[in-house]
Amino acid sequence: MSALAVGVDVGGTKVLALAVADSGEIIDRERVLTPHATADYAGGATAQAVLEVVTALATRNNVELSDLVVGVGLPGMMSRDGVLVFAPNLPSASGADFAALLCSKDNSLRVVCENDADCAVVAEHRLGAARGVNDVVMVTLGTGIGGGIISGGELVRGRSGFAGEIGHMVVDARGPRCPCGGRGCWERYASGAGVARLTREAAAAGRLSNLVAQRGGDIDAVRAEDVTAAAASGLEEALDVIDEVGWWLALGIANLAAILDCGTFVVGGGLVEASTLLLGAARRHLSSLVEGSHARGEIHLVASHFGEQSGAVGAALLARERLT
Amino acid sequence: MSALAVGVDVGGTKVLALAVADSGEIIDRERVLTPHATADYAGGATAQAVLEVVTALATRNNVELSDLVVGVGLPGMMSRDGVLVFAPNLPSASGADFAALLCSKDNSLRVVCENDADCAVVAEHRLGAARGVNDVVMVTLGTGIGGGIISGGELVRGRSGFAGEIGHMVVDARGPRCPCGGRGCWERYASGAGVARLTREAAAAGRLSNLVAQRGGDIDAVRAEDVTAAAASGLEEALDVIDEVGWWLALGIANLAAILDCGTFVVGGGLVEASTLLLGAARRHLSSLVEGSHARGEIHLVASHFGEQSGAVGAALLARERLT
Numbered sequence: 026m027s028a029l030a031v032g033v034d035v036g037g038t039k040v041l042a043l044a045v046a047d048s049g050e051i052i053d054r055e056r057v058l059t060p061h062a063t064a065d066y067a068g069g070a071t072a073q074a075v076l077e078v079v080t081a082l083a084t085r086n087n088v089e090l091s092d093l094v095v096g097v098g099l100p101g102m103m104s105r106d107g108v109l110v111f112a113p114n115l116p117s118a119s120g121a122d123f124a125a126l127l128c129s130k131d132n133s134l135r136v137v138c139e140n141d142a143d144c145a146v147v148a149e150h151r152l153g154a155a156r157g158v159n160d161v162v163m164v165t166l167g168t169g170i171g172g173g174i175i176s177g178g179e180l181v182r183g184r185s186g187f188a189g190e191i192g193h194m195v196v197d198a199r200g201p202r203c204p205c206g207g208r209g210c211w212e213r214y215a216s217g218a219g220v221a222r223l224t225r226e227a228a229a230a231g232r233l234s235n236l237v238a239q240r241g242g243d244i245d246a247v248r249a250e251d252v253t254a255a256a257a258s259g260l261e262e263a264l265d266v267i268d269e270v271g272w273w274l275a276l277g278i279a280n281l282a283a284i285l286d287c288g289t290f291v292v293g294g295g296l297v298e299a300s301t302l303l304l305g306a307a308r309r310h311l312s313s314l315v316e317g318s319h320a321r322g323e324i325h326l327v328a329s330h331f332g333e334q335s336g337a338v339g340a341a342l343l344a345r346e347r348l349t
Numbered sequence: 350m351s352a353l354a355v356g357v358d359v360g361g362t363k364v365l366a367l368a369v370a371d372s373g374e375i376i377d378r379e380r381v382l383t384p385h386a387t388a389d390y391a392g393g394a395t396a397q398a399v400l401e402v403v404t405a406l407a408t409r410n411n412v413e414l415s416d417l418v419v420g421v422g423l424p425g426m427m428s429r430d431g432v433l434v435f436a437p438n439l440p441s442a443s444g445a446d447f448a449a450l451l452c453s454k455d456n457s458l459r460v461v462c463e464n465d466a467d468c469a470v471v472a473e474h475r476l477g478a479a480r481g482v483n484d485v486v487m488v489t490l491g492t493g494i495g496g497g498i499i500s501g502g503e504l505v506r507g508r509s510g511f512a513g514e515i516g517h518m519v520v521d522a523r524g525p526r527c528p529c530g531g532r533g534c535w536e537r538y539a540s541g542a543g544v545a546r547l548t549r550e551a552a553a554a555g556r557l558s559n560l561v562a563q564r565g566g567d568i569d570a571v572r573a574e575d576v577t578a579a580a581a582s583g584l585e586e587a588l589d590v591i592d593e594v595g596w597w598l599a600l601g602i603a604n605l606a607a608i609l610d611c612g613t614f615v616v617g618g619g620l621v622e623a624s625t626l627l628l629g630a631a632r633r634h635l636s637s638l639v640e641g642s643h644a645r646g647e648i649h650l651v652a653s654h655f656g657e658q659s660g661a662v663g664a665a666l667l668a669r670e671r672l673t
């Protein structure tokens with residue numbers, strides 16, 4: 026019998042673990058809230074949460090921990106040797122050596138750690154929306170933008186394992202400040218935070234008069250969620266904001282297409298789930314933004330197949346590929 | 350005896366051919382001017398020039414054409430099957446099927462065609478400034494910006510072979526128009542054309558008063574070459590323009606570092622030869638522009654080892670690797 030593969034995705038709000046069969050079928054799942062308290066040492070609480078969900082799955086499936094292979098996807102710059110060197114959205118774990126925290130002589134656990142979007146692109150490439158496609162980028166639109174790149178069928182990891190930080194590609198050198206220290210990063214425009222910012226701008230510029238009126242004239246009370254909901258019900262002024270976000274989404278995708286010549290982009294994350302109109306808007310703008318588009322084949326923007334499970338599925342697949 | 354490898358680099362002004370030994374040693378060379386006249390069919394004149402230099406090298410070295418392996422680097426979007434689908438700087442050859450034009454039953458020539466900067470990065474990776482480095486980007490600064498990417502030791506080709514069009518990464522969404530149809534492409538700033546544009550802007554803004562005075566007060570008469578020459582002799586106002594170009598160069602490199610996690614960037618092309626100060630300026634700005642630079646290893650910006658020969662050397666190496 027081959028080892029049971031478990032994939033764990035550590036997000037900003039929850040830790041999701043899936044037990045994945047050889048076929049890719051999800052046979053069991055477990056989730057807990059992501060702890061954010063600072064422990065005695067960086068990542069201690071996070072590692073405990075990961076061990077908790079993994080142990081729960083092992084126990085329920087009558088498997089020893091030493092018979093598992095475990096992949097863990099983490100939100101931030103993951104080094105090839107298992108250290109989460111920089112994690113702005115999970116500060117309590119930034120700098121933690123997860124390879125060391127998770128594996129001990131006592132538990133004999135076999136673990137691989139990767140960036141969460143790198144895991145997601147592996148899932149989509151092996152079994153999901155980009156099956157059979159050799160050159161693909163996964164774009165996860167959450168608060169920020171995460172990325173995973175497969176080129177020539179291989180995961181692009183880079184020198185230290187940090188490849189795929191596509192949200193911090195600068196697309197507007199004179200644009201707004203980003204928490205990363207830069208200015209005009211892509212994720213200031215085409216992410217959840219981007220919708221919120223463009224919503225504020227549109228409201229202040231008088232372009233969201235209906236939504237502002239619904240909020241009793243309070244410009245600051247109009248939220249990104251109001252825009253995505255109103256766009257879904259066809260309100261023109263809200264559709265214009267979604268169109269603008271889609272233009273920025275297409276702009277960054279066009280950049281990546283020029284650099285990598287990927288023909289498929291898998292888009293996932295909470296923002297796409299909140300606004301199914303966004304992908305259509307990006308598709309409408311893409312061909313006018315890609316260099317030499319007349320000479321290229323069509324570029325496919327597709328929704329994630331695994332949705333919020335893509336990171337955990339991919340983590341399990343990577344564990345099986347690298348550890349068995 | 351192994352086949353003799355010939356590498357040909359088709360540039361905007363000249364066609365350079367090198368005969369390269371197994372060791373990488375250049376044992377012979379030949380060059381002609383690039384023809385720009387439109388022949389009866391696209392690329393006809395270019396292909397003739399390539400065959401001319403290749404035949405000259407074969408004859409002089411007492412080798413039959415059929416005993417050669419030939420690599421050809423071309424400036425533009427080269428498809429994997431040898432078609433130059435889009436070549437803004439060589440319009441007379443845009444759309445030409447070079448694999449078909451160069452190989453015939455008569456000559457029995459074995460040929461591989463690639464983008465010129467892709468050839469250059471292969472030369473620098475195998476034998477030049479990035480020897481032993483698995484993740485490297487070649488940045489060629491000419492009139493525009495060309496690029497070649499090696500990730501995990503492998504040339505990144507992309508779906509159709511078009512990867513590496515880094516000059517058309519948009520870094521300033523509201524920036525000046527680019528001949529490609531876009532706006533604010535990186536090559537509007539950090540290329541020869543970029544220096545010319547930033548020179549005009551600086552002169553018009555009164556920031557090049559000494560150089561304008563030297564031109565009898567004619568703002569429009571100050572040229573990019575004046576700035577690079579004056580900077581080399583230490584003129585502060587010219588150094589400021591080079592520093593600005595260096596900032597833009599560093600910005601694009603920071604984007605590529607975030608996306609690909611390359612630790613080494615090899616910079617070549619006419620602009621670097623014209624201004625050796627440019628690389629230093631880019632180095633000064635880089636760490637403040639790269640996301641999470643405190644958590645990364647140092648990013649190395651190095652000058653091309655093979656200089657203007659890098660494309661031809663790399664083309665010969667690719668021919669040997671793929672055809673023998």
